[in-house]
Amino acid sequence: MSVLEAIPAKSVEPESIRGASISRRIWRLAMSSNEFRFGLAICLILLIAAIFYPEWSGIDPTKMNVKDRLIPPLFLQQGWTWAHPLGTDQIGRDMLVRSLVGLRYSFLIGVSTVALMLCVGCSLGMIAGYFGGKIDTVIMRITDAQLSIPMIILAIAVLGVSRPTIPAIILVLGLSSWPTYARVTRSVVMTERKREYVRAAQVMGASNFRIMVRLLAPLILPPIIFVSVLDVARMMIFESILGFIGLGVQPPTPTFGNIIADGRKYLLNAWWIATMPGVFLCVTLTSINLMGAVLERARNRIHGGAS
């Protein structure tokens, strides 16, 4: 029992942010943190750059200029030029544009994969945890089975059938990684399910589906989604592993994965090719993470307790 519970907490939050709807209050509280603003700014800059810069600059990310290959980024080594702020790769493509276009594709892959994982994993986990019994046993055994099939085996099976296109890759990555979410969701739902407000909703006449979707989902998903940001990055990296064994996104489409995988060979004398996407990945991820962490903290503060 925390001390605060013993006291009728009349105002935990500043008065100024009362009165508005809860989501707006969370947002406002988060916005008041410098960390959040910083993360948001970086994220917006990256987003805007990724959306507009490639077209605006007029540089084709697949256009090669063999003569200008392996130009280093600005100021870092001799031979840099303003024309290619982040240098060029092994066949003379502009790294900045490639990284930004790669960001688009990788982000697409990462986010859709995680979305797919969340959809499949959380719904199965919720059904298993909510109904329990035989349904639970069946779903969890499927989950265990899926969990124990290494991703790579699934990848060659599925990506072998179709050419490795982006949707196919999303499918493979998403389908091979949902069990973790199913497990987490199940365990949370199992504890939440026993709480009295679920019982109250049943007495109100709410159907099971309604309880799962309207009552439990909004409650358990935010922390899970917060954790899944790490997976967005992991999926981007996994995509590069697929590229590594020839099952990644086919050239010339740039993704972080295949830029890193191709640039690996040049790490010794053109380190920036393999490193730049990593830096972008790290910055993107950290900014999203930063926002996520602040939002989560704000959410917990508004909701007044640990999740």
Place this chain on the structure above:
Amino acid sequence: MTQTSPVLSVRDLSIDLRTGSGKRRVLSDISFDLAPREIVGLIGASGSGKTILSKALVNWIEPPLEIAAGRVEYKSNNILTVASGPMRKLRREIAYVGGDPMGALDPTLPVGYQIVEKLQAVAPEIGTAEARKRVVDLLDAVRIPSAKNRFHEYPSQFSGGMMQRALIVDALVSNPAFLVADNITQPLDVTVAAQVLRLLRELTERFDTAVFFVSSSLPVVSDVASRILVLEEGRIVEQQETTALVQHPKHPYTSELMAQIPKLWAEGAANVPASTGKEVVISVRDVSRSYSVRKRGTFASHNTVRAVRNVTFDVFAGENFGVVGESGCGKSSMMRLLSRLELPDSGQVLCNGDDISRLSGKDLLKFRRNFQLVLQDPFSSLPPRTAIGAILEEPLRTHGVPDRKELRQRALTVMDEVGLPSSLYEELPIGLSAGQRQRINVARAMVLQPKVLIMDETLSSLDQTEQFKLLKLFEKLQAQYGLTYVFISHDLAMVRRVCNRVAVMYLGEIVEIAHNQRLFFDPGHPYTRTLMSAVPTLEERRYHQADYLLEGEPPSPIDLPVGCSFAGRCPNVMDRCLTQSPVLTDRGSKDMAACFLLDEPINRDMRVVA
């Protein structure tokens, strides 16, 4: 007062709570002494600062709380300023037991092991073997059965009462000079609480320990303490010897507190109109329900828990029907059967003549609308992250009210009815007190305008002041809407106050069912008398603990004994009780009890519908 120098003296203690916008004083200028071997009680409503004061006495003030002024002197040291190292040594002499026995120990380690750990932490010179022996002895002394085996069991294997005993052992094992007992009987059943209190008195005498006893219930405190402090909003408004305080409270706040204590036998204790309705709303017919629990450590064998056994009763329109009993007696299962969260294994629950287990679709929804439930726990019964307005609108949405304006209007109306300010519409329940939360619960049930409300321990987590207010609310709502209430409770005093008729459950069976007056003045079952002997009260008891309160807790519903299920704890047990099981016997005017002590039943083989 006492001539000996005090063990503990508190002088001008003030404590602040630091909030986002500044400081708020939560305790001001507290001064009192605690003499050796004295038991001092502290009483106050929730939010008065009781817990903060008791924590201050053991130097457990953490941010956002901070000491503003004053001293807590123990052996002429101000313990509030002792560094953490020496303080740990002092903890040998300063002990604390809280009101949350189940959370107080690490769930992953055996109870005995943890008590030994504590003993050795405060008294490193004691060897492990000796410490173990001491702990086992003490566990034995607090009447934990087969203490040696229990030593190796985990907190989750202990019941609440057992755990509280173990914690008392934990506190007393180092032979402390004084003990702070903060609300220790709060979560316990009356009989168990009474046992624990009896134990506490015995032990502190044996160990010469002074006790600072904190509770929100004056009857409980007066049962134990020789002197009582009354705390109101962070200030001690009165302190007197117990008997003097009970008879002549000086401060108006004390008088107010005493006025709110429900009476059992005194004049005006029951505040119920005679049951007038003749129309049966709910009819429970020979209902049984058992659960199958997998035996731990076995491959496929199961235990059957018989939670409800052949229960039969009727509830009439407009009446207040009570179901009382201790934890595990099956009243919660009964609630689930009544509200159709579960279906009975055998028997029927009829609502207006329809078997509710056959309902589906629209009929079921209609039944739900008329038949609402208010749950026990004000915290877990509300979805933690939904605004109050949305919580109240949700049942309406479920029942197909789509219009946003209408939703909002109805939510605000019902909020007004239960006494919630409309400014709370957009708020989360998190900052609210238990009383406010229960109002939301009531409002959520009322928003569908039901005919029957089942109150599952709705008031048990509230302090008396709040209980008092909510009961008023219930009366008002009943008058306004002609509601029928079913109160499921362990609190006899509350039942005495509001119910027309009461059923007493023990181990899944109804052992007695009677009108209010008959039950309290002429109970037909020894268990009913046991319950009454344990109720904390300021009145002269009709049934004394010495006669009726035996040690022990109800047997597990897994291995039901043959014969009368109460035989193990019955002061009047006879040979016959161990082999035969008594049935409900009519005692006239639809009152019945199941005991061989009663006269030979009139209709022995006929179960009578009450």
Place this chain on the structure above:
Amino acid sequence: MFVLSFLVRRLLQGALIVFIVSLLIFTLLRVVPGDPVRLMAGGMAPEALIEQIAKDMGLRDPIIVQFGRYMSGVVQGDLGQSFVRPANGASTGGANFNDSTRGERAKVLDLILETLPMTLQLAGLAIVIALAFSFLVGIPGGLAPGRWPDRLAFYISSIFVSLPNFWLGIILALLLSVKLGWLPAIGYQGFAYTILPAIVLAVELSPVLIRTLTASMAGIMMEPFVAVGKVRGLSRRRIVFGHALRNASVPLLNLLGIQFSGLLGGVLIVEFIFDYPGLGLLTINAVLQRDFPLIQGIAIVTSAIFVFINIAVDLVATMIDPRLEY
């Protein structure tokens, strides 16, 4: 008695899971286009020969018949033979023509048993390093939610998760092996060769561990028994290490069990980069060569290991926290 019945129940379930996985993988690998026989026989082999080999190997029977045959072998500990590897274990490539002169093919089980201990050694060391590091970073983070150790843990896990393992592997090999000469890197000639790949794996593993540990530690420190423990006279160190850590280790253990299958993905790349002769290198070569019986065998063995590890994890978890029941 409890342990015994637990094991019996879980092992039966585990056997079922391995069976399902086998069926899934078996079917999946047979719907992949690209004739395994052509891979086996080499591109230059004539069609008639390919049909002949396929028939001899029973690859033209219905899948269910093939599966039955395969499983009856598996039960007897026979995971079949590699398509392309000779008995001496060399990994092969090129346009090898399957004529009657082929050397004896390697047994899948032998190949796996040869490499598995190496990988277990690598994975074990990686887990030890990852745990040590996560404890070092995660516990202070969990004890001070919102303050700098927490942020440090947060940034470290953010950075670690964006490091691709093959990038990190090369950088570390360059730095620690080539430049500084502290550790050997490529191949395997002794335990020291395990350290560098294990570090890379540990870096991959630790972000999730750090995050889980920080969160569960912070959660446990909010539990009443922690606060009460102090009042009961327990020292902070005792509370943190004797109680909080013990409780926090349950989610961590579960996570480790789940992470195992993710670990295989990392092992694959890391072993390839460092030419470490373990199961990962075997797998990646099998995948690169489309050596289906070997892939299948590895998948079944790893899923079995996964199942066993999770049974062990659950058993340990129930021993730590008796409230858990599986």
Place this chain on the structure above:
Amino acid sequence: MPTISRRNFLTHAASLGAGAALLNVNPDFFFSSAFAQSGKPMVFLSAENITGNWDPTSHTTLSQINVQAFVMGFLTRTPMRLDNPEETVYELATSIKLLDANTLEIKLRDDVKFHDGKPFKAEDVKATFEYGSRKDRPAQWYPGPTETLDITTPDDHTVIVNTAKGGYPAHLFVFLASYLPMMSATDIAGGPSGPLTQRLNGTGPFRFVAQKGNDTVLEANKDYFRGEPKIPGINFTFVGDATTRMLSLLNGQASIVERLEPEQVTTLEGNKAIAINSVVSVENKYLWFRCSKPPFNDPKVRMAACHAIDLAMIREVLGSAGHESYNYVSPVKFGYTDLPNYPKYDPEACQKLLAEAGFPKGKGLPDLEYITSVGFYPKTKEYGEVITAMLQEQGFPVTLTVLEPVAWNERLYDRPGGGPGHMIDCGWSTGSPEPDLVLRTHFHSSSKRITGIEDPQIDASLDKERNAPNLEERKKILQGETMPLLAEKVPALSLFTSVMIHAMQKDLAGLFIYPDGTMDASKTTFA
């Protein structure tokens, strides 16, 4: 008759890439090896894995040929350098004479023993030739099947090869002599599942000890007829990753690594402990058209595609790893000449041809697939991307499929109805000056390995050059007729000649590397 005449078939004086011939040890070193062994074995990291079958006639895998070169003996060796391409050194043979157009006489050394102790005799040569010519041997290097040969052994150290029955000239065996490993007659008698497949048995400076996983372990042959090698042995290890190989070299675990990327060369050049050896190889890399299915069954479309590709740009990508080649064989092979009609980068001609073929600006062409591998050749993927972009620029609807080597290999060869995709990337390397190992293998309708081409004109021309009575005549036909005809029909486009780049520890001395990547380590020491 002269033995092998000094032919100056290479007038081309190409400039070599950076560091080339740094370690050009004169191959004439096979004498005197009185130095003591320096203690440690040489560790060679191979970019390609070996097959599971030790029978030398069972495969065409380069890495295994490299292993064989350490263990097996050859009748002759041809160092094949740009500056002296026709140089030939006798090894197991002491002389090779053309007695007439269809008869070849080979004299052998008499002091050579196999590693299993059997003395090397004429019977072994006869058995090797007859076995290797069998139709069912996958590595079809021999000019004709066994029935077309007549081999006699007048004494233990003389072999007479008569090709009269086959109708092709006997001089074809001259080039092959430097490429065919000599097997023991006893092993061959053991049949195709006998000892041949189990282990290597040769007359070379190193003997095969064991295969341990990816390591092939060789040890010095004490009885080597030119003296015991100075290093105690060789560890031949497959390491698939270029970066890993280089790291291994840098930290001193490897003695020598192969197939360096040009950028790695740049890095290593600055390193004092490492030496680089580049050698223009016998291998050309090609873009093969699937000539048996549309649209590339039309020579016009093929030619249009060739005109779309700027070879200079590709060499730019390759840097020091690629060498100019305007022919279908490497400049170090017999018959090479810069063909005047070799297709050049010419967008206008490309568009014209496309229009003539009925696909103006590429309109109407089906979606084309260009298959390449992530393979062990430097820059394969990169120049694949460049070629794709160049073809797309001219309107070819090409997509690039990058596959890992095995999947690529599975799709490589022609099959009934044409191989997968429309174009595929592949290199072809044979450690002999013999041009037919490329030309006949790929473009004659009896073989048509990858392209699937069946063209009577090309067949006739290939038969004609093969049947030329002597080498001078043959060269004339090759350069004047066959090769120009191929450049006109373009069943494939030869992109460049590979430059083999090896990097090794500087203290590793006395190693000779042949243009096909095989090595002679019999005089190697660690300085």
